[in-house]
Amino acid sequence: MIIADGGELPARLEGKFSAMVICWILGLGSLVAWNSMLTIGDYYYNLFPTYHPSRVLTLVYQPFALGTMAILAYNESRIDTRQRNLVGYLLFFASTFMLIVLDLATSGRGGVGPFIGICAFVGGFGIADAHVQGGMVGDLSFMLPEFIQSFLAGLAASGALTSALRLITKAAFEKSNDGLRKGTMLFLGISTFFELLCVLLYAFFFPKLPIVKYFRSKAASEGSKTVKADLAAAGIQTKEDQGDEDNAKQNDRLSNKQLFFQNIDYALDLFLIYVLTLSIFPGFLYENTGEHKLGTWYPLVLIASYNLWDLISRYLPLVKFLMIESRKGLTIAILSRFLLIPAFYFTANYGDQGWMILLVSFLGLTNGHLTVCVLTAAPKGYKGPEQNALGNLLVLCLLAGIFAGVALDWLWLIGKKNAF
Structure with missing residues (x-):
């Protein structure tokens, strides 16, 4: 996203590749729990056929994510990033594990009570997402752009991984008794493992990498207070007598309002990307695409197609001539x-499943590619504390776009029989 200034890195720094791998896994852990909920939608539609689970659960998730993110973004300069991210990953782990417990306790029965319980844990996912996604993007914003790209690729990989696992578990358990539920339990168990892995990697391995310590020390020297706990975990103690100097640097930094208006086009770009994507994915794909030859496999194939191309597209900006850096060019591409929207409407009503799979693939391709382009094209030249703040603001706009898209997704139900 926004690279710290300061010329070339010291040659003695090590751990760039390791840091990129860990960022990828941390990105995967940031969304694997939520993508698990989206991908096992067929199971919840079987339990709660009249509750619109994919739409309702998404609508429950987003207010918690957006509200928490707004609070955290406003106070980001005073929040310990290490504590924030660990709380987020631990909450992901606990909520995913409790979904398994709830299903076992209710023996996989439907009804209002279990559905409310699922909604409560999904709200936990939203709170965790705000802690982790904003915290990680802010933290990586003053490091290398490759770290941001790896983290974003990990986010998309969570969708591709969960879709692949869902297709495998559906095929493996389709003919067994209670096969849909068995596959779902295995699925949630794997997601729980990944969340625990993220807790361990972030707590004990990531802060000790030399290249990570370098950038965090640099941010601390520029007045950042959010990295002190991570530096302490890496064995680097900041000087206590620098308090007045740090406060002076903090007071000298641009305000969140100034940062927002200087980058309002990027903020609007992210908002518009996710307004469109979430107005179609996943509710429209589950409820508005009709029935085709693939039968119960159809929505799973659509979700998998989206997630696969979303993942592939997040690596495309690494090819220089595919990277869109022009601010006007990005806005034009996003508006186009x-x-x-009309393409999906006419395809759902008049097209066959092949055209729908093609459209969904293009939706994923443009979503991932443009997201990475926006976050890596954001202007350089800010100091560490400002880069952290800008990262949080951009994630806030992204989540606002998701929330608006989720709300607009309900408009597809207008005129549909037995929709409400």
Whole structure:
């Protein structure tokens, strides 16, 4: 996203590749729990056929994510990043594990009570997402752009991984008694493992990498207070007598308002990307695409197609001529995506499943590619504390776009029989 200034890195720094791998895994852990909920939608539609689970659970998730993110973004300069991220990953782990417990306790029965319980844990996912996604993007914003790209690729990989696992478990358990539920339990168990892995990696391995210590020390020297706990975990103690100097540097930094208006086009870009994507994915794909030859496999194939191309597209900006750096070019490309709305409408009503799979793939391709382009094209030249703040603001706009898209997704139900 926003690279710290300061010329070339010291040659003695090590751990760049290790840091990129860990960022990828941490990105995967940031969304694997939520993507698990989206991908096992067929199980919840079987339990709660009249509750619109994919739409309702998404609508429950987003207010918690957006509200928490707004609070955290406003107070980011005073929040310990290490504590924030660990709380987020631990909450992901606990909520995913409790979904398994709830299903076992209710023996996989439907009804209002279990559905409310699922909604409560999904709200926990939203709170965790705000802690982790904003915290990680802010933290990586003053490091290398490759770290941000790896983290974003990990986010997309969570969708591709969960879709692949869902297709495998559906095939493996389709003919067994209670096969849908068995596959779902295995699925949630794997997600719980990944969340625990993220807790361990972030707590004990990531802060000790030399390249990570270098950038965090640099941010601390520029007045950042959010990295002190991570530096302490890496064995680096900041001087206590620098308090007045740090406060002076903090007071000298641009305000969140100034940062927002200097980058309002990027903020609007992220908002519009996710307004469109979430107005279609996943509710429209589950409820508005009709029935086709693939039968119960159809929505799973659509979700998998989206997630696969979303993942692939997040590596495309690494090819220089595919990277969109022009601010006007990005805005034009993002606005042109809204032509997908009539395309999806006519394909759902008049097209066959092949055209729908093609459209969904293009939706994923443009979503991932443009997200990485926006976050890596954000202007350089800010100091560490400002880069952290800008990262949080951009994630806030992204989540606002998701929330708006989720709300607009309900408009597809207008005129549909037995919709409400």
